[in-house]
Amino acid sequence: MSEYPTALQIAEGVRSGDLKAVDVVEQHLTTIADTDGEIHAFNHVMADEARERAAAVDATVAAGGDPGPMAGVPVALKDNMCTRGVPTTCSSKILAGWLPPYDATVVQRLTAAGAVFVGKTNLDEFAMGSSTENSAFGPTRNPLDTERVPGGSSGGSAAAVAAGFAPVSLGSDTGGSIRQPAALCGVVGVKPTYGRVSRLGLIAFGSSLDQIGPFTHTVADAALTLETICGHDPGDSTSIPEPAPEFSAVLDRGVDGLRIGRITDLPEGADPDVVARTDEAFAALESAGATIVDVEVPAFTYGLTAYYLIAPAEASSNLARFDGVRYGLRVDGADVEEMMRNTRTAGFGDEVKRRILLGTYALSAGYYDAYYGKALKIRRLMAEDFAAAYQQCDVLLTPSSPSVAFPFGSKTDDPFAMYLCDTYTIPANLTGDPAMSVPFGDGADDLPVGVQIIAPSLGESVMLQVAAELERSAP
């Protein structure tokens, strides 16, 4: 486990008066100032706002009040979540100069719980990528090996936790963008059930897939953060009208009697070290009293293909609003159409353009049925196959990422090799089911390996219960 204080420790200390939030925040700001020049986890550090907020939290405690369950906990936000008056860029040139006039729902909820935002973290532009190399502002380095990527697209948020810049950060996960970087940076990363966390104020990539979730050092901190950010939001029509359960209550229950599914027809391609650690995770759970059940999920293999039609299709529409008319970058032209073309040509990076083209093509008249329509069919099949598997087991266990953190530039010339990073994470986005990555030992070059737990819809509790067991038994 990490050398950094957890969110629970900080909140407990601040609420009891043993710790001052201003001191906690100052320590974290100092760490950021000392090392983020190299790591580049942040696009924007909110030093002044953080100090002000921390002072307000301390004042509440001094006045005998309770600032909330995350009192004084420094939190880093992926830079695709809107923060009022604070630059929100999606690591894209196209949002240059834009200041959101409102806070995302998750920002409001964390603020209400006493958390203190320390900055906005780097990402692959518009969350499109698996290494954070697609950021218009330069890549983030993996704190565990600065020659390697932190994963992506939430690479900045994963690195911020791994580097001790904040005990909690939020990422967004459309095809694995929380779980894969969590695995590569050796931290816990959770993608909740689609609809558990409001997307209001999250700048959309693939609206039917996007879900916000936390990075933390510990499963308990993840549970704490989830208790704060989950729950119905009438401002998001896809938000599930269910209150957030008390996730923290299940962490000590162990796995005795639980059935852990092993997918026998899982797509190949994981490195041997990753496979070995995953097998050990099964063994650890079995020795803790769980039963390992072999299940088949035939559609799993087609997830990547379906995803790379559905996500770009939605993205091509979601990103159409960046036209230079109302906000962000504008590059002038002879008429309005040329202005739009010039703006988008200059404002978007290659990977974003590639996906806009893919998605536009997939939705076009004459191609819709063959591409987008077929992808939707796979999505339905995926849900059916998972539902059948859940008849036999409580959760599924797979690797989070096919490999440990890889060196910069090793996949940038081959988009498809990069897309394969998401092989194991994508199905849970297509089904909407909750899934998370939890560190389980080291692989090649002493770099961390993450294993993924996938649970049925709204099954975060059992998922966290299993994660806590893996955390306890990790080598």
Add this chain to the structure above:
Amino acid sequence: MSTDTNVTSETSAAPWAFEGYEMVVGLEVHVELATRTKLFSGSPNRFGDEPNTNIDPVTLGLPGALPVLNRQAVELAMKIGLALNCTVQPCTFARKNYFYPDMPKAYQISQYEDPLNVDGWLDLPDGTRIGIERAHMEEDAGKTVHAGASGRVHGAEHSLIDLNRAGVPLVEIVSRPDMRSPEQARQYVSELRAILLAVGASDAKMEEGSMRVDANVSVRRPGGELGTRCEIKNVNSIRSVGRAIEYEAKRQIVLIEGGEAVRQQTRHWDEGDGKTHTLRDKEDADDYRYFLEPDLVPLVPERSWVEAVRSSLPVLPSARRVALAEAAGSAPDDESIVTIVDRGQDAYVFAVVDAGGDVGRAVVHVQQAFAEFDAAPPVPAGDLAALTTLETGGQLTATQAKTVLAVLVDRGGGDPAAIAAEHGFEAMDTSELEAMVDEAIAAQPDAWEKFRAGEGKAMGALVGHIMKASKGQADGKLVSQILQQRKG
């Protein structure tokens, strides 16, 4: 207003035909719903405010903003569907993708594959049934104003965008291609407007753009294969609906007769030159790349909600016309009946009848004297009833009654008998009239000879003479009776 409210009867009910072709017309009518707020956000839905004041993150299409469906809009949309005899069904929203500066998200949220209302109909006053294919919900775009020069794109120095209208709820009502004449199209729009007003779904003002009509027009030999259609945009009044369709059908017929093919096009109606002009050809049409809107969930109106809305519907104009026509002994598409129901004055006519008035005279007076009033004319129903009684009892001529009614309108009511007395209106006795007829014949011998020879028109001069001599107090009907008798 006047262009919108009345179906003028300049064309008869005779079927339209030109060079042996018939026209086939379907209309797509967009109406803005009279909701308090926009379709997907809390900004006010209000016409005429300062530009860009009724806006919010959703309206602006800001990153991270999400739509939330307005329940009142759904309810009004259901009212329209139910009033048009549609089936209200579970439905979905889709994105219609295209770039335009006043379309903030670069897509319009609309209903595509599964609209709220399907398969209804609307009956024209003459009983012709026009099918309704669908009536679906969607959001409006903003407005672009081209500054400088002519106000059109060409020659403009720059453009200004007002997003107050962006996100205003619309219902698009798509008819089946069941209309065969400009008159039917006008009647359809007029009737649809009356229904929208009756159910309170929209203020349906064509001049303010809260009701907009696009016409799909094609021509064919009667009973033959459907021809290639053109869609006509910018039809901004009921009068233009007829004119634009007429022009377009003739244009297509002339093309075909000249050996050319009609190209499938979107065309723009120019009110100024009375012609339609090419906007774009089919092959230049946008590919809208529709797909299900992932930010919204399917809308499944509960049965109880639909039934509650259905039972809240008022009696619709068609039923009211039948009721009034039955009472008055005329046809439901009689102009007076259509006009009175259009103005919402039918309840007033019934109140006059309930107060003992004569229904026929009441219909005539209400149609003629109350054109500038709405559902509640300023004359108490009892007073109008008394006036009609004086007329039917022979104490007042129609002309005198008109004068008395004008005074009643001025004064907001009163005793018609007293007003008649003030004006010295008394029924002339027949001998007095006979003398006046003799005098008129003596004064206008030419007219008399012509009248005797069978020239009906010549009677006008004689009657006019008598009216002048009696200062309008002579009963015109009686005068013409006497003249006919004299003629033998």
